[in-house]
Amino acid sequence: MNKINKITAGIDWEILVHNGRTGYSAGKKKIAEIIDLAYSKSPEFGIGDDLDLLEIRIGVAHSYNELHNKIFKAFELCKKIASRKNLVLVPLGYRETDMNPAGGHIHAGSIEYFADAAKLHNRLISYVPAFIALSSSSPSLDGEYKSYRINQNARFCSVPASAVKTNTVTIPWGDDICIKYPYKSTLELRAGDSLPTANLMTELAALYVGLVVKTSHFKKSQIKFDPVEYGINRINASRHGMQATFVIDGKEITAADFISKHIIPFAIDGLKTFGIPDDEFHFLREMVKKHISVADWVREMIPIGTDAWRATGEITRIFATNPDIEGWIHSTKSRKIAHIESFENLLMNSIAIDTPLENIYDAIPLPFAYIENELRKLVENSKIIKKFGAKNKVLFDRTDLL
Secondary structure: OOOOOOOEEEEEEEEEEEEOOOOOEOOHHHHHHHHHHHHHHOOOOOOEEOOOOEEEEOOOEOOHHHHHHHHHHHHHHHHHHHHHOOEEEEOOOEEOOOOEEOEEEEEEEOOOOHHHHHHHHHHHHHHHHHHHHHHOOEOOOOOOOOEHHHHOHHHHOOEOOOOOOOOOOOOOOOEOEEEOOOOOOEEEEOOOEOOOOHHHHHHHHHHHHHHHHHHHHOOOOOOOOOHHHHHHHHHHHHHHHHHOEEEEOOEEEEHHHHHHHHHHHHHHHHOOOOOOOOOOOHHHHHHHHHOOOHHHHHHHHOOOOOOHHHHHHHHHHHHHOOOOHHHHHHHOOOOOOOOOOOHHHHHHOOOOOOEEHHHHHHHOOOOHHHHHHHHHHHHHOOOEEEEEOHHHOEEEEEHHHO
């Protein structure tokens, strides 16, 4: 593999825009007004929209300082324009009222050959759950998830990745780790939730870029990709955020330890010529130390069980007051680690009555053949019943619910 020598970075930061009076979506027309004014003031930024979202694109950054300055300037510009129009930027990962996911996509480059992009793609998959946990900012209102956006696969815009064959694969779109080459000379992380401050978004971007660069320097992968471990870790990251426990190479490790011992050191080494965030990831280190993510702040602001429409209005009111989320990171207490859940429990929790097989596939990010083998065992043990619906659609019932 060729090393990445020309280190570049970019982001596609998707941001929800709410009406300051109603608390609901501002709509495409109002988002377009922000974009037009932002372009007239700073045409160097590629600020645009993506469905019902404002999207901050900064172009290519060649150093950490340039990355931070561009992200900060673009965000503050859009925030100021929105405020003048009584609109509120809400940079979180999901809006449940209309099932709208918002990601903080990160581009790491520059890559010169497709074979290198494919090999890096395969090496990086095992690290994805850590970025899901660290960036989680979209807790579900039922209390089950810290990244509801990833639980929903970002409406099929960030789907579980599979290892690709370097010499035969065509370019997939929408994976958690997405090969953008040759259209862009980058590998894009699509799994991260949108984060609420420019500092957090910049540090997360630098962490990913540094990891990609360092990974390109190794002769072989530092973690053997296991699709079952990846799927289980992905679920636990979306459920528990930074309180998650993972399985790496057959051994349990907390998300916090995995990031602090395996990702941050790699990233720092990979960023030596690009530039390293202040205090070597000041904010992210504090989050790792305390086992917290922005999802825990949201959970404090919006209690479990809150009605979706009320929650949307309340979070709009809170963001309109410019909350000190970075201050909360430093002042809040550490959280307890959650135990890893068994695969059987995860699988059983995806089944109710008349549950289509496709729904189970969507809920469990593991190889389809593996899932079917595990379902067969549950049928044999009389824990579930397999049947056929209209057009021979495969359905399952949990026997304890009948």
